[in-house]
Amino acid sequence: MTAVLPERSRTRAGSAAPDLLERLALAPASRTAVVAGGRELDFGELRAEAARIAARLAARGIGPESVVALCLPRGAELVTALIGTLTAGAAYLPVDPKLPAERRRYLVEDAGADLVVTAGADDEPPAAGVAHLPVAALTAPGPELPYAPVAVSGDTLAYVIYTSGSTGRPKGVEIGRAAASALLAELEGAAIAVTEGGRVGWNASPSFDASVQQWVRLCRGDTLVMIDDETRADPALLAALIDDEALTDLDITPAHADPLLDLLSADGGPRPLTLLIGGEALTPALWSRLAGLGERGVLRTVNLYGPTECTVDATAGWVEGAGAPHIGSVLPGLRMRVLDERLNPVAEGGSGELYLAGPRVGRGYRGRPTLTAERFVADASAEADGGRMYRTGDRVRLLPGGRLAYLGRADGQVKLRGHRIELPEIEAAVAACPGVAEAAVVLREDVHGAPGLVAYYRAAAQVTQAALRERLAAELPGYMVPAAFVALDRFPVTVGGKVDRAALPAPAPADAPGPAPDPAGDVTASQALIAGVWAAVLGAARVGPDDNFFKLGGHSLLAIKLVSRVRAELGVRLPVKAVYANPRLRDLAAHLDTLVAAAASQDS
Known part of the structure; x- marks a missing residue:
């Protein structure tokens, strides 16, 4: 199967895309909008519930530039609360209720949220002193309040999503409404979102920007199928859901795609399924496997790359043919520049840091003007879009035809199972643990070749690895808790006096203190x-x-x-x-x- 990104259908860079809610209003009322567990909403019901939520938010003074924290599990209520928040002209902040309490409190307070929406009346609010409401208070039928649509501009804040921070604390990325609208238009223009009345699986965590790629599809009249946590974690259940719900589109990370492919290709039959794969680099072996399934007509796969700061997806390339993996070419709403250390453009075949400019570049980091100025820099070649470009920190090689090969990071950021992680944030958390004098965290392969986080520490007082793990689990998301801990008497250093990360020893194989099971003994x-x-x-x-x-x-x-x-x-x-x-x-x-x-x- 051959798939191309047709130039003739692309959205012109810099052109204005219709507002997402304007497009949502055009979807047929009787078409299914959301499928979540045992609940289904059609577009008529979705719009009515969103309007009810917007009216009740407006009655509380929520409007443009307000931030509503949605501390809700994945489900229909999350979707209606999100659309209702946007309908009120406000921005949403996703807060995963499964995050440690300290992490949730920090997100709400750092973002300056005006309101927190929780799942139940008895749910403890993430932060004291911030107004909160159970979602039922926004959605329940009752006296209807008059609601007049508010005026918003393309730069009005649409959402704030937090990413790992190099300073030891996560940072909130601000994205405007026009940028989110342009993302949908470009997915359509690049022939990625093509199926009329598609059925799109919402697989990503709402706390990550890949989720935006899915809910914007709702605004073009596609059906959004919410994938619960159990199904996300089990390839067999996910494969069954793809068939049962007749999904046409599924976002997935390479690490989670690999175990799914055997199940998808078991019968060898054709499927109208597009995999939107991203979040980390594709290995040559997985690229070849996906390309082979594409040639057989089992599925088609588009490799997507993009930082949160540039509204999810910046480049796209179809996974097909032999050869090394690539991340495709830049989508039309952005302009790319590949620059060397002296900020000179590199020639074809050369490598450098990727800079992105255009209308989909975000507003900056919430409440962090200095960091914003460091990463969102002046663009001398800018058109009428604010004159800024974003320094991605990603190193790429410029290939023929404008395609890019991803080479890795130029700093301490890593990608692990689709999660963007700043290693200094974890290092700061380890170093803050009682008894720890020094810490370093690296991403390295285990005995099976799978990547994992390893924390190295020097103790100033007695400290156990169990205590470290427990402390970090209470502060960090699960994916940021190191898989292994290694105690060192001293850290290896370079001639410049910095920690020599390449010289850090590999962790010893896990060795349980108890006796190994013996089938001949008291072991079942x-x-x-x-x-x-x-x-x-x-x-x-x-x-x-x-x-x-x-x-x-x-x-x-x-x-x-x-x-x-x-x-x-x-x-x-x-x-x-x-x-x-x-x-x-x-x-x-x-x-x-x-x-x-x-x-x-x-x-x-």
């Missing part, structure tokens, strides 16, 4: 089986019945590998959520015994 067969799988997946030398999968370095992708191996050996589907609910080996083995017994009773 399922415990022995789980222990063997854990040892293989985690690269652990010894695994005991009381060991915790995640404390041995397990994470979401390793949990997927774990349940896949169990399924292959026993023919029993062990849900990924069971690993999270039963992280201790003996508990997971007991749960597995229950599943095996249930399967046997059904067969008899």
